[in-house]
Amino acid sequence: MxxxxxxxxxxxxxxxxxxxxxxxxxxxxxxxxxxxxxxxxxxxxxxxxxxxxxxxxxxxxxxxxxxxxxxxxxxxxxxxxxxxxxxxxxxxxxxxxxxxxxxxxxxxxxxxxxxxxxxxxxxxxxxxxxxxxxxxSAGAPAPPRHLLLAVDGEPLDFATPPTGLRALLEELRPRFSSCHVASKATTTSVSAAETLTASPLLAGLGLPVTAHNMVDSDVPGAIVRAATELQADWLVLPARRRSFWGQLFNQSVTAQVLLHSPRPILLLPTS
The missing domain is CATH 3.40.50.620 (HUPs)
Incomplete structure (x- = not known):
């Protein structure tokens, strides 16, 4: 079932x-x-x-x-x-x-x-x-065809395998954009698309993923704007339990995006 x-x-x-x-x-x-x-x-x-x-x-x-x-x-x-x-x-x-x-x-x-x-x-x-x-503000329901996932440079791992969510993605066959926003320019490049494609969420599904990297001091604002510019149907955000960056992401970035996004937001409980 x-x-x-x-x-x-x-x-x-x-x-x-x-x-x-x-x-x-x-x-x-x-x-x-x-x-x-x-x-x-x-x-x-x-x-x-x-x-x-x-x-x-x-x-x-x-x-x-x-x-x-x-x-x-x-x-x-x-x-x-x-x-x-x-x-x-x-x-x-x-x-x-x-x-x-x-x-x-x-x-x-x-x-x-x-x-x-x-x-x-x-x-x-x-x-x-x-x-x-x-x-x-989400409006009438429609199958999401384009998902924007905000990545933070860490692996996208799950404490519990996202089996049901993978089944939904396999049925929908959406395209993904991975978005990494840095608050300032760095010499380290985040391979967001590779991180997402190799994750337990998408591995083996063969869904198209494109990378969208940005430099902006307003990280949550940039994520919301990127979803508008790329015409994404859903925003997808990882919510991490550990690490300093994870706590910062949960308490600041995710809260701000939840507050201001006019699009549905899919929160992923990552390990």
């Missing part, structure tokens, strides 16, 4: 858009969807006393599930759980072993970077599963 796609929902328009994007991908893969709503009722939840959490009855949740899954072209299993979001997602990932976790992101142009990065990167760390973040 093809690995499912796991979609987080809070029944907002942003989550509904993410569900439509996930359904389009699942239809290509002939994969089922798992739709997860998390009842955030714990007093330990950071937003428990802010008034921003919606408290829905069982009947309201069932009605919301039915409204959103009616007419989708794939099989959908909906589930509501009570827990903190990272723990609930980690449990769902362990249960369903999804190829991809998908969530929506509202317009955050006026939101501090730390608040934007907290949710996506915390969820990524708690699951070690590729995470597709669909911003409000």
């Amino acid at each position: 093809t690995a499912p796609l796991l979609v987080l929902t809070d029944f907002s328009p942003d989550a509904d858009l993410a569900l439509r994007h996930a359904a389009a991908l699942a239809a290509l893969l002939k994969a089922p969807l798992r739709l997860l709503y998390v009842r955030r009722e714990s007093l330990l939840d950071p937003e428990a006393f802010t008034g921003s959490i919606r408290h829905l009855s069982d009947a309201q949740i069932e009605a919301a599930f039915a409204e959103r899954t009616a007419g989708l072209p794939v099989s959908v299993l909906s589930e509501a759980v009570s827990d903190r979001l990272p723990e609930a997602l980690a449990a769902a990932v362990e249960q369903y072993a999804p190829a991809l976790v998908v969530l929506g992101k509202p317009d955050t142009q006026q939101t501090p970077d730390q608040l934007v990065s907290t949710t996506a990167l915390q969820l990524l760390r708690s699951t070690n599963t590729p995470l597709l973040v669909v911003p409000q």
Whole structure:
């Protein structure tokens, strides 16, 4: 059986858009969807006393599930759980072993970077599963044909083999651009295309990869601009757990790109 796609929902328009994007991908893969709503009722939840959490009855949740899954072209299993979001997602990932976790992101142009990065990167760390973040500006779902992967000069290795994601890429057959942005000119050349082609993500798939190297002091801004200039459908970013550069990339570059990219962003949990 093809690995499912796991979609987080809070029944907002942003989550509904993410569900439509996930359904389009699942239809290509002939994969089922798992739709997860998390009842955030714990007093330990950071937003428990802010008034921003919606408290829905069982009947309201069932009605919301039915409204959103009616007419989708794939099989959908909906589930509501009570827990903190990272723990609930980690449990769902362990249960369903999804190829991809998908969530929506509202317009955050006026939101501090730390608040934007907290949710996506915390969820990524708690699951070690590729995470597709669909911003409000992403528009109608369409199969991505051109992916721009921002590389940082390190090997693209994975703690868990990206089997489900490779299956998606094999079905889509997109072309890749690898983008390396240096904050200043150096004598060291990063062979970004070779790094990507030889990675566990693409090795043996025979997908075309072109290199796009830049020098710019505004690294995240350059990545977002490169995606626009190259007309990429998705941005792909590695999120590293170790090394000084990895921490810097997670806390600064990735957060900034998440904040400003109008395109869907695929976050890869690398080792």
